[in-house]
Every structure is written in C-alpha cells, then in structure tokens.
Amino acid sequence: MSHFGRSGPPDIRDTFSLLVLNISFRTTADDLYPLFERYGKVVDVFIPRDRRSGDSRGFAFVRYKYADEAQKAIDRLDGRTVDGRNIMVQFAKYGPNAEPIRRGRVIEDAEKSRDRSRSRSPRPRHRDRDHRKRSRSRSRERHGRDRDRDYRRRSKSRSRSRSRSRSPSSSPDHKSRRRARDDGKRKSRSKSRSRSKSRSRSRSRSRSYHSASPRKKSPPPKRSPTPEKHTNGKDLPPSRSVSPSPKRAGSRSPASSDGKE
C-alpha cells in the first residue's frame, strides 16, 4: 500500500525510487513524507510491513518525480538522524516488479537491452530475488525460531563490508555469543553426519528419499538374519525411478557392498 491509500504503486513510469534504510521501526510514511517532500516532489512513500505483525521492517521507499530531486534528497538526508536513527538514503536497486533499477528509475525493456548492449554492468553478483525474499525475516523471528537464515545473512554481511559505517554502535557481543553456539552445534552435527556417511556408503542411496525426518535419530541398521540379497530386494522395490544410476544396477551389485564395509 502506498502512502496515498491507493492500491498498489501509483505510477512508476517516471519515478525514481529511493531506499531509506535504518529507519526506526516506529517511523511511518507520514513521518518520512514531509521530510523528503522538502527536497522535491514525492510521488509515493511506502514502508514495507510484516504480513503477520504488520510492523515496519525498518526501511522505506520514497519515490521522487525527478532524479535531481531524489539525488538532492540523498545528499541531504543520507546520514541524517531521524527518530533517533541514522538513516541511509540511496537509490533503489530493484523495482516493485522485480525489475532492475538504474539510478533509481525502473529500466524499461528497450532501455534495458540497450544498456546491456552498450556496457556490461559492473554488478559483481546478481542477487537472486528469491534469496532476499526468503531472508525477509525481521530480527524478531530470530529470537528463537529461525536461526538457519542467520547463516546466510551472516556470510552475506561479511562481504558487505564495503558499506559505510552504518552502525558504529555495533556490539560484537551478539555475534560472538551466537558463533559459540553455532560452533557447538556444528560440531555435534558433523559427528553425526560422519556416522551417517559411513552408513550411507554401505547402504543404498535409495534410502535418501526414505528418510523423511533428518532430525530424527537415525535408527541402528538392525540387520535381520536374512541374507543381504533379501534385504536389498526389500529396500528398493519401486525406487528404480529414484536412482538415476543405471550402470550401478548392471555393473555392480549392492548386495556385495552392503555386507562389507
């Protein structure tokens, strides 16, 4: 929703989107509008909110009518303290339709192809949209729900050191603490994986699709007194389609490897 109450974005044909980062969670579009409107014609102010809680996600999008005004707003508001937070204003890189943005403006089809043809963008990496979409979890969820996402976020933030000092009051306490926990967890996992690996070697990969709960404790390979041949035939009856290894079935017999190792 936009600041004007309309449905969806008003008109992004000739607007320049600005991304305002590091704003307070209490800051609303009404608070940002007068601030940005002072430097130009603001077409729309949008603050993405969480679907469930409805709270602000900590950043906003301000669309200007003209690029020079947007640039001026960046120059004037970037680094300013708003609501007690040092905000960061910059041109948006992606449009609402997942389209690339050049200098804050949505690149049109013709312009896009032209740009590609003339000069390759020095963009080091193409960021997957799904990637950020998945990591769209606010820290609130981090309290004890999703720490799996932290892995990716942490590694990504590492390579983002080129950014300016966004938070001088960055307390490394959190990282250290979290890292310690992760380390411990990782160790335990690696051990378990090692065991599973050896087992998997003797076992057939057809078991992969069988194990629906990786978290569950791996049951000991209770081997019946019956010969391996019998077990093999029972374990992978219709799993032929799952195993894309035709040569294995012909050149090698899983029965022999099952018994040994």
Next chain:
DNA sequence: GTTGAGCGTT
C-alpha cells in the same frame, strides 16, 4: 516491551 541487515505494496 524486544530487534537492526536489507530492496517494495492491491
């Protein structure tokens, strides 16, 4: 009540 890297809506 908390949080803090990032890129968007009916």
